[in-house]
Amino acid sequence: MATTAAAPTLRSWAAPAVPSLRGAGIADGRVSFRGAQWRVSSPMYVLGCRAVMSAENRDVSLASSELERGKQNEGEFSHSGGEQRRRVGRGSRLVGSGSAVPKTLISNEELSKFVETSDEWISVRTGIRNRRVLGEGDTVTTLSVEASRKALEMANVKPEEVDLLLLCTSTPDDLFGSAPQVQKLLGCHNALAFDLTAACSGFVLGLVTATRFIRGGGYKNVLVVGADALSRYVDWTDRGTCILFGDASGALLLQAATDDQDSLLGFDLRSDGNGQKHLHVKIDNEEDPSPSGAESNGSAFKKPGKASYECLQMNGKEVFRFAVRAVPQVVEGALQEAGLSSENIDWLLLHQANQRILDSVSDRLHIPAEKVISNLANYGNTSAASIPLALDEAVRSGKVKAGDVVATAGFGAGLTWGSAIVKWG
Ligand code: ACO
Numbered sequence: 001m002a003t004t005a006a007a008p009t010l011r012s013w014a015a016p017a018v019p020s021l022r023g024a025g026i027a028d029g030r031v032s033f034r035g036a037q038w039r040v041s042s043p044m045y046v047l048g049c050r051a052v053m054s055a056e057n058r059d060v061s062l063a064s065s066e067l068e069r070g071k072q073n074e075g076e077f078s079h080s081g082g083e084q085r086r087r088v089g090r091g092s093r094l095v096g097s098g099s100a101v102p103k104t105l106i107s108n109e110e111l112s113k114f115v116e117t118s119d120e121w122i123s124v125r126t127g128i129r130n131r132r133v134l135g136e137g138d139t140v141t142t143l144s145v146e147a148s149r150k151a152l153e154m155a156n157v158k159p160e161e162v163d164l165l166l167l168c169t170s171t172p173d174d175l176f177g178s179a180p181q182v183q184k185l186l187g188c189h190n191a192l193a194f195d196l197t198a199a200c201s202g203f204v205l206g207l208v209t210a211t212r213f214i215r216g217g218g219y220k221n222v223l224v225v226g227a228d229a230l231s232r233y234v235d236w237t238d239r240g241t242c243i244l245f246g247d248a249s250g251a252l253l254l255q256a257a258t259d260d261q262d263s264l265l266g267f268d269l270r271s272d273g274n275g276q277k278h279l280h281v282k283i284d285n286e287e288d289p290s291p292s293g294a295e296s297n298g299s300a301f302k303k304p305g306k307a308s309y310e311c312l313q314m315n316g317k318e319v320f321r322f323a324v325r326a327v328p329q330v331v332e333g334a335l336q337e338a339g340l341s342s343e344n345i346d347w348l349l350l351h352q353a354n355q356r357i358l359d360s361v362s363d364r365l366h367i368p369a370e371k372v373i374s375n376l377a378n379y380g381n382t383s384a385a386s387i388p389l390a391l392d393e394a395v396r397s398g399k400v401k402a403g404d405v406v407a408t409a410g411f412g413a414g415l416t417w418g419s420a421i422v423k424w425g
Contacts, residue, residue: 010158032413091262092222093210094424096253098150099392100143101246101379104135108243115239122243123377127355131246131380133231139173143249144227145185147388151223152186155253159186162253163219164198165193166210168202168226168384170413171233182225191223199279200351200412202226202384203419205255206406207252211264214256225251228383233281235311244353245312246380250388265405267420268330268339275415278318284310323411327419328364331409334419342367343419346404347394351411352376352386361409373399373406383412391424400424 108119123129144167152159165188167179174181178193185218198205203226210222227249234242254263286305329351335341342365350358355376362372375390382389387408394400402425411417 015040015334025349026058041083060420067358090215091213091257091259092254092264093257093261094252094263094422095255096151096153096155097130097251097388097392097395098147098152098154099248099385099389100146100150101132101248102134102138102388104138105130105131110241110354114236115242117239117243125356126244127374127376128244128380129357129377138247140169140171140186140227140229140249141173141178141181142224143191143247144178144182144225144251146391147227147249147251148182148223148225149185150392151251151253155221155255157253157255159188160190162186162188162191162221162223164210164213164222165191166196166206166222166224167193168196168198168206168224169196169228170199170202170383188223198271198384198416199414200353200381200383200386201410201414201416202228203250203387203420204267204408204410204418205416205421206238206384207254207420208264208267208269210254214254220256222254223251224254224261224388225249226384226386226388228385230312230381230383233309233312240316241312241314245379246382247388248379248382248385248389250385250390250392252388252391255283262281263423264339264421265340265421266334267418268337269418270326270330270415271416272275274323276413278315278322279313279415280415281312282310284308319412320354320357322415323353323417324364325358327357327361327409327411328418330417330419331365331407334421335407338421340405340421342407344405345371345407347371347373347400348393348404349373349387349390349406351381351407351409352379352390353381353411384410395424
């Protein structure tokens with residue numbers, strides 16, 4: 001893997017006020033985003049590109065021969081994508097969670113053996129003490145299968161009952177996406193599965209995306225998985241970045257529910273490519289050493305070199321400033337959309353990047369420290385996995401209870417950031 005020595009720019013970058021896509025919701029068959037409306041009453045639902053049914057007829061049964069053809073045998077590729085299950089549901093409930101981390105643990109002491117750092121520096125500046133990194137046999141896919149199995153078990157949902165699997169990751173095991181592999185290994189024969197890439201904001205974006213499939217598409221059971229293995233992309237000789245990251249996967253099962261049971265109370269999602277210079281993993285195109293086409297065979301075509309990725313580059317100070325300014329804004333935006341204020345929050349669950357960011361954002365929002373969920377001491381920054389991993393731990397330990405309101409917020413590369421206010425259970 002190539003590393004770049006490009007010095008990060010120190011020019012200060014201010015998150016601009018950009019139009020937000022917030023609080024989109026359906027009222028009387030109408031999806032409304034600020035200033036624009038799309039009517040969705042009586043939409044047509046397309047099943048596996050073959051069968052079509054109207055919104056009024058969502059429970060219409062497919063002919064049994066169609067269903068037979070759609071069934072998928074284990075290990076076999078089926079063009080139809082399996083039996084399609086579509087049910088009515090406008091709200092979404094969070095009914096299951098699960099998580100998985102690799103066994104390999106790297107403590108701050110261990111890190112200080114190969115970069116010039118100390119447990120004191122890392123824990124004081126970041127709050128991180130340990131992180132897990134992929135070991136033998138671990139992949140983003142295997143961790144995601146384990147996390148998803150636990151979420152399905154908690155939700156009491158069978159793999160074949162899953163309609164959609166969203167894998168939020170920026171580090172898939174296959175450039176083309178790992179979601180279908182997770183789907184295959186889980187046995188979710190009837191699900192559509194695809195990846196969603198938005199770095200550390202990925203899970204919040206995936207969560208909101210999943211609710212739109214339930215609300216507008218009639219999907220019933222949706223698995224949203226956040227998983228990353230940034231250990232593959234950090235420069236392990238760069239003490240400014242390698243101390244921060246860990247690998248993990250976390251999953252939530254969302255289930256269609258009535259409007260009054262809806263768990264998504266409000267959201268505010270944003271992005272701005274102007275900030276990319278502060279945090280990126282860029283593609284690195286090698287020069288093709290072979291003679292150019294014109295020299296070898298007369299063709300003007302010069303083959304592109306084989307691509308790989310550079311190591312993660314970050315201007316930590318700028319990302320820190322961005323996070324403490326932009327995150328409170330989106331949490332407030334999402335709360336406003338939900339008709340709530342910060343006093344109504346039971347838990348603040350931010351992307352677990354740095355304890356000082358968590359402290360600063362909660363101070364700005366006047367949320368007391370005892371309501372802030374934090375587990376980054378054990379896992380570091382696990383990118384898209386950090387929110388579902390922390391939520392799963394909090395649910396399983398009995399901290400987060402049914403009916404609790406959790407304000408989540410992700411932020412990171414892109415730059416992307418966003419908040420979703422959700423109710424557990
Ligand atoms: N150990 C010891 N010293 C170190 C280390 C280390 N691991 N890293 C840096 N230093 C030194 C620096 O060289 C510098 O020394 P100098 O003063 O002699 O030049 C000094 O410590 C201060 O370095 P800074 O980089 O200014 O330290 P800072 O207080 O900004 O902390 C940190 C760095 C922890 C990275 C912080 O900026 C941060 O957390 N930023 C936010 C990162 C983040 O949230 N990313 C989220 C998105 S991730 C994603 O989307 C994939």
